[in-house]
Amino acid sequence: MTETPLFHYTLRLADTALILGHRLSEWVGHSPVIEEDLAFGNMGLDLIGQARALYTYAGAIEAKGRDEDALAYLRDAGDYRNLLLVEQPNGDFAATMVRQLLYAAFAHPYFEALSGSKDETLAAIAAKAAKEMAYHVRHAAEWTIRLGDGTDESHARAQDALDELWPYTGEMFEADQVERALIDTGIAVDPAPLRALWSKSIEDVLAEATLTRPRDGHMQSGGRSGRHSEHLGHILSELQFLQRAYPGATW
Amino acid sequence: MSDKNWPLWEVFIRTRNGLAHRHVGSVHAVDATMALHAARDTYTRRGEGLSVWVVPSNAITASDPADKDMMFEPTASKIYRHPTFYDIPDDVGHM
Numbered sequence: 001m002t003e004t005p006l007f008h009y010t011l012r013l014a015d016t017a018l019i020l021g022h023r024l025s026e027w028v029g030h031s032p033v034i035e036e037d038l039a040f041g042n043m044g045l046d047l048i049g050q051a052r053a054l055y056t057y058a059g060a061i062e063a064k065g066r067d068e069d070a071l072a073y074l075r076d077a078g079d080y081r082n083l084l085l086v087e088q089p090n091g092d093f094a095a096t097m098v099r100q101l102l103y104a105a106f107a108h109p110y111f112e113a114l115s116g117s118k119d120e121t122l123a124a125i126a127a128k129a130a131k132e133m134a135y136h137v138r139h140a141a142e143w144t145i146r147l148g149d150g151t152d153e154s155h156a157r158a159q160d161a162l163d164e165l166w167p168y169t170g171e172m173f174e175a176d177q178v179e180r181a182l183i184d185t186g187i188a189v190d191p192a193p194l195r196a197l198w199s200k201s202i203e204d205v206l207a208e209a210t211l212t213r214p215r216d217g218h219m220q221s222g223g224r225s226g227r228h229s230e231h232l233g234h235i236l237s238e239l240q241f242l243q244r245a246y247p248g249a250t251w
Numbered sequence: 252m253s254d255k256n257w258p259l260w261e262v263f264i265r266t267r268n269g270l271a272h273r274h275v276g277s278v279h280a281v282d283a284t285m286a287l288h289a290a291r292d293t294y295t296r297r298g299e300g301l302s303v304w305v306v307p308s309n310a311i312t313a314s315d316p317a318d319k320d321m322m323f324e325p326t327a328s329k330i331y332r333h334p335t336f337y338d339i340p341d342d343v344g345h346m
Contacts, residue, residue, distance in 0.1 A: 035289035
């Protein structure tokens with residue numbers, strides 16, 4: 001029962017949400033202004049909320065007694081299935097905002113489509129997530145425009161972030177065997193047709209931001225099958241520390 | 252982060268239909284759009300809002316605290332302006 005496609009699919013969505021949520025939480029207390037500190041906290045909590053609902057559902061599908069905490073805190077990097085994009089370091093403010101734009105502009109239409117899933121639980125989680133991601137798109141887009149069309153330095157930093165992160169965007173539109181079967185039965189969303197929509201929304205923002213869209217060259221891939229960059233291990237060492245050091249700790 | 256402060260905006264939130272927008276605080280933001288985001292992120296985290304207004308703080312003309320006596324003291328003696336001199340029939344109940 002543990003290897004069902006639905007379990008894997010749900011876990012992938014959960015892992016991506018958790019890791020990006022954790023990345024945003026790293027800004028809390030370090031943002032340039034308190035307003036953005038709260039914005040990162042809010043967006044991070046949106047994502048962690050999505051992760052919790054998805055982990056709980058994954059645990060129920062697996063039916064081996066693993067709850068959201070067991071799935072989040074007691075799996076190693078190789079078992080994580082998140083997109084490589086979301087585990088990339090925060091870098092500077094521009095890098096975090098550009099990463100948020102690249103992901104949210106994909107996640108928003110993706111969850112909108114998933115809200116029509118034949119799986120009622122996934123559909124309900126997706127309907128809530130779509131609204132949250134709509135705000136992430138708006139916020140990250142407005143910032144990207146102001147950074148790109150801002151000072152020479154903010155423009156350069158935003159363009160650097162875009163060039164650096166672009167090779168991680170291709171993975172969002174991949175679907176492997178695990179997902180293919182679920183797509184055919186109307187449970188999962190086929191990400192490939194969303195690419196044109198995503199490109200258009202990104203290009204609209206970049207045009208206003210006076211930023212240049214990088215060319216689609218070699219794309220990084222592997223997160224969905226557990227092949228991660230070195231960064232994920234560092235994230236997990238912090239994220240999982242408490243449960244590893246004090247198993248079963250509650251408060 | 253530059254040393255210059257971003258402009259200040261006053262935030263007004265309407266919590267329910269039928270109520271007026273109420274001043275809840277202020278945020279710093281580079282322009283009106285970002286001020287609206289900042290207001291949403293700062294003041295509506297617990298489901299407080301249905302509608303948010305932001306107004307440049309420097310667009311507000313305020314009374315001078317030094318004028319307090321002239322502005323507000325004269326009303327203190329005009330208690331007949333309070334609607335407390337009517338007998339309300341019991342049938343009306345709580346008003």
